[in-house]
Amino acid sequence: MKTNYHTHHELCGHAKGRVEDYVKEALRHGMSDLGFSDHAPSRAIEDVRVRMKYSDLPVYVAEVRTAQVKYRDKIQIHLGLECEYFDTNPAYYTELLSEVDYLILGQHYVHMRNPRHGLLSSFSLQHPDEVIRYAKSIENALKTPYFNLVGHPDLYMCGYDRFDGAAEEAAYIICEAAKEADIPLEFNANGMRRGKVKTSTGLRHPYPVEAFWHIAKSVGNKVMLSSDCHKPSLLHDQVIEEASRWLNDIGLTMTTHLNYKR
Numbered sequence: 441m442k443t444n445y446h447t448h449h450e451l452c453g454h455a456k457g458r459v460e461d462y463v464k465e466a467l468r469h470g471m472s473d474l475g476f477s478d479h480a481p482s483r484a485i486e487d488v489r490v491r492m493k494y495s496d497l498p499v500y501v502a503e504v505r506t507a508q509v510k511y512r513d514k515i516q517i518h519l520g521l522e523c524e525y526f527d528t529n530p531a532y533y534t535e536l537l538s539e540v541d542y543l544i545l546g547q548h549y550v551h552m553r554n555p556r557h558g559l560l561s562s563f564s565l566q567h568p569d570e571v572i573r574y575a576k577s578i579e580n581a582l583k584t585p586y587f588n589l590v591g592h593p594d595l596y597m598c599g600y601d602r603f604d605g606a607a608e609e610a611a612y613i614i615c616e617a618a619k620e621a622d623i624p625l626e627f628n629a630n631g632m633r634r635g636k637v638k639t640s641t642g643l644r645h646p647y648p649v650e651a652f653w654h655i656a657k658s659v660g661n662k663v664m665l666s667s668d669c670h671k672p673s674l675l676h677d678q679v680i681e682e683a684s685r686w687l688n689d690i691g692l693t694m695t696t697h698l699n700y701k702r
């Protein structure tokens with residue numbers, strides 16, 4: 441069974457390809473399900489070339505819905521979006537969910553220690569206190585009914601050197617919250633495509649980070665492998681095969697279908 445629910449679109453400004461390009465690639469690989477989850481537009485976060493514009497949301501929705509009908513005999517196409525969670529505006533999520541079927545939580549930012557000072561990129565967290573804030577933002581998101589999958593939950597390790605006590609505490613906060621909410625954690629192949637980074641304990645992918653996944657295994661989380669492709673040719677590449685082997689070696693149980701009821 442080949443499925444992928446984390447697929448981007450050129451509308452976000454840093455991906456290549458449109459819906460049909462990804463659908464054709466999925467058919468080439470005999471996939472049964474393809475879910476689109478491009479970066480949701482946002483009024484709160486002003487980062488250019490990271491997300492689609494509000495005016496492009498209807499374009500995206502129409503393109504995916506059209507493909508759903510056109511290819512319905514060949515493949516199941518799902519319509520989602522990827523977005524951050526900030527508890528300041530719940531209406532934002534209900535508004536997005538009136539357009540799409542599911543949301544992937546992609547916590548690319550966390551609040552600074554003082555929220556009034558703005559946001560910090562989750563790709564470059566360096567202090568124990570920051571990784572805990574990252575984990576708590578995910579815990580808070582999972583107390584809401586908005587999300588169906590936790591995208592790259594171990595993203596906090598991207599710029600963080602060691603899997604120390606804070607990293608472990610963050611992992612437990614995230615894994616236990618996901619278990620409690622019965623939401624799968626995503627094992628993100630795109631982190632592997634970023635190559636390896638040098639840390640004081642050796643070379644490793646920025647994410648996924650193995651120590652995190654041993655904790656997910658001990659907590660008993662559901663795990664979903666995603667491509668998080670930003671280019672059609674990456675939808676089902678060698679990295680996906682490598683990631684599946686890695687998941688098997690760790691002994692994680694994979695879930696292949698996303699539960700959404702809307």
Ligand SMILES: [Zn+2]
Nearest residue numbers: 448454479670
């Ligand atoms: Zn992206």
Ligand SMILES: [Zn+2]
Nearest residue numbers: 446522546668
């Ligand atoms: Zn993504």
